[in-house]
Structures are given as C-alpha cells and as structure tokens.
Amino acid sequence: MAPPALIDLDVHQTHKSDDAELYPYLASGWQEFVRGYAGAAAGSPSVTPVCKQFGMNPFGADRKDAIPEDGTFAGSEPPLIVDQHLDPFNVQAAILTGGGLWFGVSTLSNPYFAAEVARASNDHVADHWLSFDQRFYGSILLSLQVPEWAAAEIHRHADNPRMVQTIAYANPHAYGFGHPLFDPVHRACADTGRPFAIHSLGDAAGGAVPSALAGGSPSYYVEYHSNAFQAIVTHLGSFIYHGVFERYPGFRLVLVESGISWISGVLTRMDSEFKGLRREVPWCRKLPSEYFVENVTVATQPLDASGPDDPMFAPLDRLGAQEALAFSSDYPHWDTDTPGRTVASLPATWRKKVCSQNASRLYRISVEELA
Amino acid sequence: VTTTQEQKLIALCAVEELMDGAVHAARAGRARLGVVQDRGTIKVFFGGCPHHGGPLDCGRVRPSITASKPGERILLTHAPVLICPWHSYEFDLTTGRAVADRRLRLRFIAHEIHDGKVCVQWPPKE
Numbered sequence: 211m212a213p214p215a216l217i218d219l220d221v222h223q224t225h226k227s228d229d230a231e232l233y234p235y236l237a238s239g240w241q242e243f244v245r246g247y248a249g250a251a252a253g254s255p256s257v258t259p260v261c262k263q264f265g266m267n268p269f270g271a272d273r274k275d276a277i278p279e280d281g282t283f284a285g286s287e288p289p290l291i292v293d294q295h296l297d298p299f300n301v302q303a304a305i306l307t308g309g310g311l312w313f314g315v316s317t318l319s320n321p322y323f324a325a326e327v328a329r330a331s332n333d334h335v336a337d338h339w340l341s342f343d344q345r346f347y348g349s350i351l352l353s354l355q356v357p358e359w360a361a362a363e364i365h366r367h368a369d370n371p372r373m374v375q376t377i378a379y380a381n382p383h384a385y386g387f388g389h390p391l392f393d394p395v396h397r398a399c400a401d402t403g404r405p406f407a408i409h410s411l412g413d414a415a416g417g418a419v420p421s422a423l424a425g426g427s428p429s430y431y432v433e434y435h436s437n438a439f440q441a442i443v444t445h446l447g448s449f450i451y452h453g454v455f456e457r458y459p460g461f462r463l464v465l466v467e468s469g470i471s472w473i474s475g476v477l478t479r480m481d482s483e484f485k486g487l488r489r490e491v492p493w494c495r496k497l498p499s500e501y502f503v504e505n506v507t508v509a510t511q512p513l514d515a516s517g518p519d520d521p522m523f524a525p526l527d528r529l530g531a532q533e534a535l536a537f538s539s540d541y542p543h544w545d546t547d548t549p550g551r552t553v554a555s556l557p558a559t560w561r562k563k564v565c566s567q568n569a570s571r572l573y574r575i576s577v578e579e580l581a
Numbered sequence: 582v583t584t585t586q587e588q589k590l591i592a593l594c595a596v597e598e599l600m601d602g603a604v605h606a607a608r609a610g611r612a613r614l615g616v617v618q619d620r621g622t623i624k625v626f627f628g629g630c631p632h633h634g635g636p637l638d639c640g641r642v643r644p645s646i647t648a649s650k651p652g653e654r655i656l657l658t659h660a661p662v663l664i665c666p667w668h669s670y671e672f673d674l675t676t677g678r679a680v681a682d683r684r685l686r687l688r689f690i691a692h693e694i695h696d697g698k699v700c701v702q703w704p705p706k707e
Binding site: 457485497 | 650668679
C-alpha cells in the first residue's frame with residue numbers, strides 16, 4: 211500500500227555557514243559589519259546569535275545520517291533532503307522552518323541588524339530553496355525586536371504564495387506573542403493570510419527575555435528540551451486571552467515542536483478557569499478549547515504516543531483535537547519522528563486529517579494520494 | 582400562614598427589604614436560599630452552586646458584561662448575573678444558565694407574596 215500523502219510542518223533547512231551563505235544577501239553596509247571593519251573575519255560579529263549551554267545538545271543536534279559528505283550541517287543540501295526524506299516518505303509539501311540562526315534572530319541586540327538578517331534569510335530561502343523543488347515551502351522568519359518592522363517583512367512576501375507562513379522562535383519581549391505589542395504582526399498575518407507559527411526552543415538563545423522555562427532557567431539540555439512546551443503554553447494563553455482570534459477571525463496559530471501530550475491537560479485547565487474568570491476578559495466569547503480547535507494547529511513531533519490505542523488520544527478526541535493536529539517530522543534533527551511510525555501511532559480515523567488534510571486547509575496546498 | 586399536608590409556607594423576607602443588585606440570604610429548614618429583586622421581579626434560588634456547592638446566597642449581583650473587541654468592557658444593566666463567591670461562576674438571573682458553562686443552571690424555586698413577604702412552599706415539590 212502506498213504511503214499516505216504527507217505535508218510536513220517542520221523540515222529544518224539550514225546553511226553550511228550562516229555568515230558565508232547569507233553574505234551575498236546582506237546589504238553592503240551589513241556585509242562590512244559581518245566581515246569586520248578591518249576586513250578580518252576572525253572575531254567579527256556573526257549573524258548567528260550565541261546560544262546558552264542548556265540549548266546545545268551535547269550529542270549534537272543533527273541526525274548523523276543526514277550530515278552531508280562535506281561534514282557540514284544536516285539540512286544544508288536540498289538534494290539530500292529530497293532523497294532522504296521527501297521521496298521515500300511521500301512528503302508532498304515540506305514547510306521549511308530554518309535552523310541555526312533562526313532560533314535566535316529575535317535575540318540579537320542590534321534590532322536593525324536582526325531585521326537585516328531575517329530579511330536576508332527569507333530572500334535566501336526564496337532563491338535557494340523554493341526554486342530547487344516545488345515541494346519546498348517557505349516560512350517568513352520574523353525578527354520581533356520591533357513588531358512594526360516584522361509586519362513590513364511579512365507584507366514584503368505577500369505576493370509570494372510559497373512563503374506560506376510566518377515563524378517566530380525566541381521572544382525578545384517580556385510578554386507572550388498574543389500581547390497587543392505584537393498587534394502589527396497579528397494584523398499583517400491576518401491581512402496576508404499567513405499563519406503565525408511558533409517553533410519552541412528559541413529561548414535558549416542569549417538575549418531572549420523570558421526565562422527559558424517557567425519558574426527558573428534550566429541547566430541541562432534534557433531539562434530544557436523536555437519542558438520547552440511551557441513557552442508554547444504561555445503563548446497559546448496569550449493569544450486566547452488577549453482576544454487575537456476575536457480581533458482577527460482569520461488569524462491562525464501554528465505550534466511547532468512542542469508535541470501534543472500537553473494539549474488535553476492544559477486546555478482542560480484553561481477551560482475550567484475560564485468558566486469562572488471569563489468576566490476579566492469579556493471579549494473572549496468561547497472556551498479556550500473552542501478557540502484552540504478553530505484557530506490553532508499543532509505539529510505532531512515529538513509524538514509520545516505508543517500507538518493508536520495510547521490513552522492520550524481519548525481526551526484529545528473529546529476536545530475535537532484531531533482537527534487541530536498536523537504531521538511534522540523535525541527532519542533532520544536528532545529527535546526526528548519517522549513518518550511511518552507517526553502515521554501508525556495515530557488512530558486510524560485521524561490519519562488522513564493529520565497527515566495532510568488539516569495542513570492542506572491551513573496552507574491551501576493540494577496533495578494527491580498515490581494509487 | 583397556610584399549610585398543606587406535605588408543605589409549609591415559609592416567609593423568607595419582606596419585599597421591602599429587597600434591593601436591586603443585592604442578594605438576601607434566607608433559610609428554609611436547613612436549606613440556604615437566596616432572594617433577589619431586579620426592577621420589580623423577584624426570584625428565589627437554591628443557595629448551593631451547581632458547580633461546587635458554593636454559597637450562592639452570599640453571591641453578588643452585577644450587570645453582565647460583554648465586549649466587541651479586546652480591551653472593551655460593556656456593562657449590560659438590563660441583564661444582571663449572580664456571581665458565586667467561590668469560583669466566580671456567573672449565572673444569568675433571567676435564564677439561570679451559567680454564562681460560560683451551558684451545562685450548569687441555577688435552580689429557581691417558585692415563590693408567593695403574602696402580606697408583603699416573600700414566601701416559599703417548603704419542602705419544594707420535585
């Protein structure tokens with residue numbers, strides 16, 4: 211039987227060298243900034259933000275089998291992604307979510323440089339990746355230091371239908387991404403029909419303002435990586451309670467690399483509290499779980515389910531969450547979810563929705579099931 | 582005060598004691614009841630909140646609130662709600678429904694006015 215058509219919400223493309231590959235895309239004044247005013251590369255500012263130790267996997271972030279022959283970074287060669295991931299698993303659309311500097315661009319201390327790096331990265335994606343294979347779709351990387359500038363960057367790509375969403379990683383501000391200080395970004399997403407994706411794990415970059423974990427900063431990668439969904443929960447609540455889905459009914463939120471295990475517990479908690487406290491936020495007309503099902507898509511990886519009978523699915527089913535989930539692999543990172551195993555782990559009646567239908571509706575991308 | 586075989590008419594409070602926007606706490610046997618008045622309409626309800634059993638007879642009456650956009654707070658004085666003192670559940674005083682939880686409903690009990698007093702037949706018929 212042919213594998214189901216997949217739309218993969220999390221395929222990490224990256225550069226062999228951030229500085230070298232983005233260099234041609236930077237304005238000349240910023241080229242000089244990166245190369246150093248004296249012309250020397252060593253010790254010059256890099257486009258890649260510094261990451262805190264707990265953000266670094268001590269065993270390496272890449273799948274060893276996905277590292278190119280030249281020994282650079284997994285995800286840096288388009289043909290290898292096609293051969294290793296798209297072709298064998300019937301991935302008909304891969305949403306590129308970046309890597310390396312993308313995690314921390316919003317933490318660069320120079321907001322003008324951050325906006326330039328995001329702009330250059332997006333142009334690099336459009337030139338280097340989208341033209342290589344029609345199955346690649348781009349995310350508009352946002353530097354969020356100045357939300358008005360991020361909104362302008364979204365509008366700059368409005369006429370490119372293959373830049374299908376915006377994406378945020380680290381938070382340079384003290385409030386969740388639903389806060390009105392980000393309203394220019396919310397409005398730009400709604401006006402251009404682009405979902406706002408949040409990829410977890412960005413807050414390890416030095417310069418992120420919130421603590422990387424609620425309650426206190428972690429020390430270890432395992433500590434950080436297993437609890438990073440906390441920030442996603444914060445952002446989800448921020449969008450719901452600030453009424454972003456009421457202000458912009460077409461606004462769609464995508465939550466990437468936080469898994470799905472937290473969903474039913476968190477939303478049950480949110481619904482319970484809301485039933486008593488909704489008077490504080492009277493602009494919220496629905497239960498948090500209703501906003502979630504109608505406006506949010508969660509990428510499946512890392513999927514903790516042991517199989518289709520896993521106890522996590524019954525409460526998700528009661529929420530109607532099968533409409534809100536979409537397949538993701540996190541290729542080519544160390545904790546990638548194999549497509550076959552993810553598909554086999556889902557309840558049979560959910561598979562088509564999660565593999566492609568929900569994402570097809572979200573991004574307006576068509577797929578074709580193989581005979 | 583008249584009686585039936587099973588029920589007894591119990592006076593809860595004088596009509597003139599009731600004020601718009603306030604709950605008058607009353608007892609009928611061991612049961613806690615609440616009496617409210619809104620622009621001339623009197624209602625009596627059971628004091629146990631259908632959520633967690635909180636004392637609704639200690640609740641507050643407030644205008645319901647709505648908004649057309651984030652940040653707005655529009656008070657609807659013609660549609661008061663009763664707010665439970667435990668978890669702040671709001672109950673529409675016209676329909677009895679919990680505003681944010683349609684499964685829950687305030688339980689009203691029929692009342693009669695005798696000699697200027699709000700009275701109920703007690704124990705109530707099922």
